[in-house]
Amino acid sequence: MNQNKKIISAFRQDMELPAIVTKKADAAFAQILAEEQKETGKMKEKKKKSHKKKMPLWAKSAAAVAAVLLLVIGVCSTNPVLAARIPVLGRIFSMLGKTAEYPGDYQEYAQPLEEPGQVADEDAEAKTDTPAYSQTVDGVTVTLSEIYCNQESLSISMLVESSEPFADKIVKWQDGSRRLSLEAVTEFSFRPLPYVGDKELEGDFLDEKTFAGIWRIGLDGVLADESEVAKILEEAEAAGGEIPSTDEEIMQYIKKLPLPEEFTMEISLGKIVGDLAEVEPIDWGMSEEELAALPEEEFKELHSRIMEETGRDQYPNKAEYYWFEGPWHFTVPVTVNAADNHTVPVEDFNEAGVGLHSVTVTPFELSLEMEEAGRDCILIVFDAQGNYMEHGENTSVFPIADHDVSRITVCICDFEKWKGDIIAHRDQNDYLQYTWEHALYRKELELPVSK
Numbered sequence: 001m002n003q004n005k006k007i008i009s010a011f012r013q014d015m016e017l018p019a020i021v022t023k024k025a026d027a028a029f030a031q032i033l034a035e036e037q038k039e040t041g042k043m044k045e046k047k048k049k050s051h052k053k054k055m056p057l058w059a060k061s062a063a064a065v066a067a068v069l070l071l072v073i074g075v076c077s078t079n080p081v082l083a084a085r086i087p088v089l090g091r092i093f094s095m096l097g098k099t100a101e102y103p104g105d106y107q108e109y110a111q112p113l114e115e116p117g118q119v120a121d122e123d124a125e126a127k128t129d130t131p132a133y134s135q136t137v138d139g140v141t142v143t144l145s146e147i148y149c150n151q152e153s154l155s156i157s158m159l160v161e162s163s164e165p166f167a168d169k170i171v172k173w174q175d176g177s178r179r180l181s182l183e184a185v186t187e188f189s190f191r192p193l194p195y196v197g198d199k200e201l202e203g204d205f206l207d208e209k210t211f212a213g214i215w216r217i218g219l220d221g222v223l224a225d226e227s228e229v230a231k232i233l234e235e236a237e238a239a240g241g242e243i244p245s246t247d248e249e250i251m252q253y254i255k256k257l258p259l260p261e262e263f264t265m266e267i268s269l270g271k272i273v274g275d276l277a278e279v280e281p282i283d284w285g286m287s288e289e290e291l292a293a294l295p296e297e298e299f300k301e302l303h304s305r306i307m308e309e310t311g312r313d314q315y316p317n318k319a320e321y322y323w324f325e326g327p328w329h330f331t332v333p334v335t336v337n338a339a340d341n342h343t344v345p346v347e348d349f350n351e352a353g354v355g356l357h358s359v360t361v362t363p364f365e366l367s368l369e370m371e372e373a374g375r376d377c378i379l380i381v382f383d384a385q386g387n388y389m390e391h392g393e394n395t396s397v398f399p400i401a402d403h404d405v406s407r408i409t410v411c412i413c414d415f416e417k418w419k420g421d422i423i424a425h426r427d428q429n430d431y432l433q434y435t436w437e438h439a440l441y442r443k444e445l446e447l448p449v450s451k
Contacts, residue, residue, distance in 0.1 A: 092145050092157035092212050096203050099177075100214055101392055102364040102399045106155065109337050109363060110148040113156075133330055139163035140324045142269065149334050150362045151259065151341045152397065154217045156332070158201065160272055162324065165208035169322045170274040178204050180211060183271035189264040190257060192227040201272075218394055219259065220367075228253040248374070259336060267330040273316045273323040280319040282306060339363075340450040346443070349373075354412055354441045361447050366398040366405055370412055377440065378418050382409040386432045406449045411439035 088095075093106035100106075113133045133144035141161040148155045160180065172178055180201045185194045198221065203213025229250055236243040284291050284306065294302065304313075311317040340363045349355030353373030360367040366389070368379055379396055381389045384404040391398050409432060413422055417438060425434045436442050 088159060088206060088210075088212060089143065089145050092159070092203075092214065093148070093155075095212065096157070096214055101202060101216065102153070103401050104364040106146075106148055106214075106364075109150075109339060110146040110155075110157070111335075111337075112146050113144050113332065133332070135328045135330070137326050137328055138324070140272070142272070142326075142328045144330055144332065147332065147334065149219075149336050150364075151219070151336070151338065151343065151360055152362050152365045152367050153219055154222075154265075154334065156215045156217075158213060158215060160201075160211040160213070160324075162209050166274075166322060167205040167208040167211075169277060170205075170211075171277045177202055178211070178213075179274070180213065181273040182215060182269055183273060184267055184269045186217075186268070187266040188222060190260050191222060192225060193230060195222050197221045218397065220394065220397075223257045223259060225255040225257050226253075228255065262333070262335050265332045265334060267328075267332060268326075269328040269330075270326050271316065271323050272326070273321050276320055276322055280310075282310065282312075342448045344445065344447060346445070348443060350441050352440065356410060356412075356441075356443060359408075359410075359445060359447065361400070361405060361449060363450075364400055365392075366400055366403075366408070368396050368398075368410065370396065372412075375440070376415045377412050378415045380411040380413055380418070380422075380435050380439070382411075382432050382435075384408070388426065388431060404449075405447055407444065407446050409436070410441075410443050410445060411435045412441040413439050 090112045091107075093110045097104055097106040115133070135142055139162060141159070143159040143161070145157045145159065147157075170178060170180070181199045182201050184199065185196055187194050195217075198215075198217040201211075201213035201215045203211060205211050232253060233243050235241075284302070291299070307313040310319055312319055315321070316323045341360070343358055343360045345358050346356040347358075349371060352375075353371060354375065354377065355371050357369040357371060359369075366381065368381070370377065370379055379391070381391075381398055383389055384407040386409070387403065389398045389403055389408075413435065422435055422438055425431045428434075
């Protein structure tokens with residue numbers, strides 16, 4: 001695979017970086033992540049948007065990842081600035097792409113974020129010692145490194161560097177991942193209202209003070225124009241009238257925005273929050289037996305009082321979270337990379353109106369737009385070999401990973417039927433056949449996949 005020349009210039013300084021160094025660094029980092037996955041049994045428990053707690057995993061010190069930097073110590077000993085930036089800046093996608101929620105070779109599609117006027121030619125000297133898109137607030141430096149935007153999502157790789165160690169303070173989840181939450185408000189140049197969704201920065205620690213991660217923003221939320229809903233709610237509140245309360249009522253006022261080929265995003269990052277590895281225990285002032293014996297109303301009253309007294313009714317709070325206060329502000333130009341993006345119109349529905357509008361395939365995602373026709377449905381998708389595909393955080397978007405999606409089988413099932421019956425066959429050989437037979441809607445599709 002040919003490396004984009006801009007990637008090298010993003011972290012180039014006064015001396016050339018030997019290719020063998022970056023290759024060894026990537027290999028070492030991949031080995032560390034692979035060992036962590038092995039220790040966690042390669043568990044792939046999906047995240048939920050509800051901030052629901054998961055069982056943390058006590059693992060070895062993340063300082064082991066710093067071994068990557070030892071590979072380049074000989075090269076960097078005469079250049080401290082270069083040593084601090086290699087092999088991280090411009091290579092985060094390369095390091096973390098294979099373990100991302102939507103895994104793949106992002107390095108082939110991503111572009112480095114460069115300061116205006118910075119030289120992109122690898123044969124020319126960089127004009128600045130300041131890392132691209134980097135700001136420091138109270139000893140915490142946030143650096144935006146690379147960006148990739150396709151028709152379905154926008155991903156930014158970044159570093160969070162603290163003057164104080166914090167790796168041991170942040171929990172490692174059951175699937176082996178580390179995450180920080182970005183309390184950010186983002187304004188897109190084509191969107192009427194600010195966007196506050198998609199907060200997770202998923203990655204790992206490079207050393208005890210440095211976190212590298214990928215921030216993925218699903219464009220389905222960004223392209224949903226809720227300005228009419230906001231106007232209706234504001235007018236109803238002012239007039240004391242009724243407001244839309246059901247999903248159907250609200251959805252009729254939401255319009256889908258077109259995605260421009262180029263746009264700008266203004267990022268205002270207020271806080272960076274991590275779940276504590278060791279959460280402070282709650283002192284209920286009584287034994288577990290006494291607590292369990294409390295009437296429901298008394299327990300609710302006690303719970304409310306304890307949460308308020310300990311500050312747990314606030315987010316974030318010191319009992320459960322560790323965080324950095326900003327703000328950090330960035331203005332980022334975005335160009336959509338449509339390479340290997342394909343949208344296939346389907347517009348096929350059954351007699352009840354349930355069916356598919358379209359299917360979009362990118363190098364990393366398979367996205368399906370289904371029509372539920374007022375029912376509560378779930379999408380089940382199988383690849384060309386009949387293997388079940390796990391969905392991502394959005395249940396209509398599926399990581400492609402190692403799946404062959406040149407041909408897919410799509411089943412739309414009644415959610416209650418799936419939950420009560422069909423799901424029991426998920427780990428059995430007849431899952432595809434059983435799902436097909438009990439689906440409300442079913443279809444096989446051939447997709448234009450780039451080889």
